[in-house]
Amino acid sequence: xxxxxxxxxxVSEKNNEKDVTILAIESSCDETAAAVVRxxxxxxxxxxxxxxxxxxxxxxxVPEIASRKHVEKMNGCIRAALxxxxxxxxxxxxxxxxxxxxxxxxxxVGVSEAKAIAFATGKPLIGVHHIEGHISANxxxxxxxxxxxxxxxxxxxxxxxxxxxxxxxxxxxxQTRDDAAGEAFDKVARAIGLGYPGGPKxxxxxxxxxxxxxxxxxxxxPDAEYDFSFSGLKSSVLNYINQAKMQGNELNSNDxxxxxxxxxxxxxxxxxxxxxxxxxxxxxxIAGGVASNSALRxxxxxxxxxxxxxxxxPSPVLCTDNAAxxxxxxxxxxxxxxxFGLDMNAVPNLPLGDRERRFHAGKN
Ligand code: KG4
Ligand code: ZN
Numbered sequence: 613x614x615x616x617x618x619x620x621x622x623v624s625e626k627n628n629e630k631d632v633t634i635l636a637i638e639s640s641c642d643e644t645a646a647a648v649v650r651x652x653x654x655x656x657x658x659x660x661x662x663x664x665x666x667x668x669x670x671x672x673x674v675p676e677i678a679s680r681k682h683v684e685k686m687n688g689c690i691r692a693a694l695x696x697x698x699x700x701x702x703x704x705x706x707x708x709x710x711x712x713x714x715x716x717x718x719x720x721v722g723v724s725e726a727k728a729i730a731f732a733t734g735k736p737l738i739g740v741h742h743i744e745g746h747i748s749a750n751x752x753x754x755x756x757x758x759x760x761x762x763x764x765x766x767x768x769x770x771x772x773x774x775x776x777x778x779x780x781x782x783x784x785x786x787q788t789r790d791d792a793a794g795e796a797f798d799k800v801a802r803a804i805g806l807g808y809p810g811g812p813k814x815x816x817x818x819x820x821x822x823x824x825x826x827x828x829x830x831x832x833x834p835d836a837e838y839d840f841s842f843s844g845l846k847s848s849v850l851n852y853i854n855q856a857k858m859q860g861n862e863l864n865s866n867d868x869x870x871x872x873x874x875x876x877x878x879x880x881x882x883x884x885x886x887x888x889x890x891x892x893x894x895x896x897x898i899a900g901g902v903a904s905n906s907a908l909r910x911x912x913x914x915x916x917x918x919x920x921x922x923x924x925x926p927s928p929v930l931c932t933d934n935a936a937x938x939x940x941x942x943x944x945x946x947x948x949x950x951x952f953g954l955d956m957n958a959v960p961n962l963p964l965g966d967r968e969r970r971f972h973a974g975k976n
Contacts, residue, residue, distance in 0.1 A: 786838025
């Protein structure tokens with residue numbers, strides 16, 4: 613797969629004079645999404661076709677079904693995104709797409725679509741890392757936010773603590789050793805009988821429960837203080853539920869949800885605030901599906917205020933998967949002159965970080 617920087621073209625000078633309008637596509641998991649974003653921060657349209665209802669029957673995302681649904685919905689989403697933005701493909705400066713990480717079959721639908729549009733229109737093609745998209749969601753509603761800052765990225769597949777050094781430049785300072793935060797929410801929700809997707813259901817149930825009812829473990833990793841581990845917490849909650857069932861005790865699922873949620877958000881917020889203080893950053897952003905969790909947002913708001921840290925959080929609709937965030941991330945790549953070839957492929961395990969990304973894209 614080729615990726616090239618057009619060092620020979622005065623791209624930035626040219627772009628300073630005119631708006632850059634990007635059509636962005638996202639299909640890495642169970643949302644088919646298309647958006648039109650201007651200059652990285654202005655969302656002209658943001659269309660999301662969710663498959664949640666479909667996968668709920670199975671208690672989680674079924675990759676094959678997700679891919680098929682993406683094929684069915686993709687063209688409609690793109691048409692709707694262009695129509696809501698009152699633009700046609702002629703008005704677009706580039707087409708951007710999530711090319712990893714994610715479910716390979718699901719990613720391939722978006723990648724193929726973006727390549728077809730780029731080929732047919734002759735417009736530049738830009739591949740975006742999904743997590744880079746989540747982080748960039750913060751730029752949309754916070755016009756003043758600029759790197760460097762710390763970002764806590766918590767989704768169904770990732771839990772990363774990242775220093776965003778510059779646009780597209782990241783240093784991962786902590787990550788999960790086992791389950792992602794969202795994965796833990798989903799598994800515990802299933803065990804309590806709340807169903808899929810677990811995060812929003814636990815968030816809601818927890819509002820009716822006592823967060824102090826149980827003291828579930830909050831793992832700290834001695835040799836890597838910013839890493840996370842949620843598998844012990846998950847096992848502890850599952851053991852408690854099984855024991856209660858075996859002993860015929862009634863399970864107060866709201867209390868379990870609230871106590872589990874407290875354990876997760878205290879660790880996430882604790883690590884994030886500590887990282888800001890120790891690394892000397894006074895800006896903290898959050899990103900990913902779990903960033904829409906109300907308890908996490910409340911706790912971080914309080915802790916950031918106490919520690920004189922500016923706290924940035926996207927609206928919930930920009931925390932979960934969407935294409936506007938992909939358009940935001942793509943703009944900064946476009947400005948740098950990054951262009952992908954039509955040999956772009958889906959990379960299901962694409963790591964975060966410029967050097968690795970280029971390596972995976974076959975530059976070296
Ligand atoms: O970012 P996202 O939409 O997809 C991935 O890239 O994974 O994140 C989905 C994850 C799911 O695990 C879901 O349960 C979790 O985010 N989530 C939440 C909430 N809303 C979504 N977790 C906790 N509280 C929420 N309100
Ligand atoms: Zn995501």
